[in-house]
Amino acid sequence: MPYVVVESAEGCGKVRLANTDANVLTIDVVRELADSLRTLSASTRAIMLCGGDRFFCNGLDVNWALSRSPDQMREMFLTLGALVVQMLETPVPIVGVIKGHAIGAGKTLFSACDYRYAASGRVLIGVPEILLGVPNPYFADQLLRFVAGDKLASDLIYTGRLMPAEEASQSGLIHHIADKATVEDEAWRRTVALAALPQAAFAESKSMRCAELCASIRRNLPARTDRLIEIWSGADARALLEAAARRLAK
Numbered sequence: 001m002p003y004v005v006v007e008s009a010e011g012c013g014k015v016r017l018a019n020t021d022a023n024v025l026t027i028d029v030v031r032e033l034a035d036s037l038r039t040l041s042a043s044t045r046a047i048m049l050c051g052g053d054r055f056f057c058n059g060l061d062v063n064w065a066l067s068r069s070p071d072q073m074r075e076m077f078l079t080l081g082a083l084v085v086q087m088l089e090t091p092v093p094i095v096g097v098i099k100g101h102a103i104g105a106g107k108t109l110f111s112a113c114d115y116r117y118a119a120s121g122r123v124l125i126g127v128p129e130i131l132l133g134v135p136n137p138y139f140a141d142q143l144l145r146f147v148a149g150d151k152l153a154s155d156l157i158y159t160g161r162l163m164p165a166e167e168a169s170q171s172g173l174i175h176h177i178a179d180k181a182t183v184e185d186e187a188w189r190r191t192v193a194l195a196a197l198p199q200a201a202f203a204e205s206k207s208m209r210c211a212e213l214c215a216s217i218r219r220n221l222p223a224r225t226d227r228l229i230e231i232w233s234g235a236d237a238r239a240l241l242e243a244a245a246r247r248l249a250k
Contacts, residue, residue: 003029004036012191013040017051024061025105027076033109034083037090045195046093048188049113052100053180059104062245070233077225080105081139085217087112088143088210091203093194097187098123099180103162108140111147114206115194116173117187118165119180125173126162132244133237138224139217146213148173 003019015036017023040047051057065073087094087109096113101124110116110125118125127144129136136144136157145153152171156163168174178186194202231237 003032006036006040008040008044010192010195011045012188012195013044013047014188014191015040015047015049017049017057021052021054022058023051023055023106024058024064025080026061026064027072027079030076030079030083034079034086037083037087037094041090041092044092045199046095046191047090048095048097048184048191049109050097050099050184050187051102051106055100055106056098056102057106057109058101059106062241062248066238066241066245070229073232074225074229077137077228078221080108081137081217081221081225084108084112084139084143085214088214089207091206092199093191093197093202093206095187095191095194097184098125098165099183101125101162103127104129105140108137108143111143111173115175115187115190117176117178117183117190118168118174119183120165120177121180123165124162125165125168126160127156128160128162130158131160131240133234133240134232135228137228138221142213142217 003017005016005018007014015033017033019029037047065076068076093115094113095115095117096110097117098110099119102110103124104127107125107127127136127140141157144156148171152173165174165177169177176186
């Protein structure tokens with residue numbers, strides 16, 4: 001069964017995360033998502049990224065991660081960082097839409113989209129990594145500060161709290177809120193509208209917006225990931241991560 005479901009219509013592509021009900025991430029999921037986005041960016045004029053009803057993406061698969069070596073987890077974070085840069089550098093528009101929660105790395109993938117739609121109701125967004133004893137990866141930290149501003153980003157990163165979509169909309173992190181039954185249709189209409197824009201003009205506009213952030217991520221990611229792995233491998237973080245895995249298993 002694929003981790004990502006891809007469809008095309010009206011000159012646009014639709015990519016849906018489909019790895020369990022929680023849509024958790026492993027390195028294979030990240031690689032398949034990167035390949036799907038790369039293929040669609042070369043064959044369509046705009047892309048919509050979506051997930052499931054309960055979770056857009058519940059972040060890293062903690063049980064999977066705990067079974068990996070430090071070197072394997074370093075590769076995972078570098079691969080995920082490369083995907084974020086790829087999304088920011090994709091020359092066609094990417095519209096993200098969440099009907100369910102976007103947590104941790106799920107929030108990061110959502111934040112890397114050019115337009116962000118969310119369902120109304122109990123849809124939560126946040127980065128609880130600090131509560132698990134680990135920092136946000138460098139690319140996730142810098143991207144959240146880029147799209148949400150330092151004040152809100154610091155609050156979310158330092159507390160680990162989960163923010164309702166309505167609050168995220170008021171802060172500018174989300175562009176549009178709609179009913180859960182219609183939000184994907186509304187996001188698709190935005191995707192089709194963006195596809196009608198002159199492609200070269202859009203690509204250059206996106207590049208001007210994102211180029212400095214991408215350069216900073218590329219420059220700092222290896223060293224910052226090394227430090228992340230040091231913390232990840234420590235006894236305190238491992239104890240908190242293992243406790244989180246037990247809670248998720250219930």
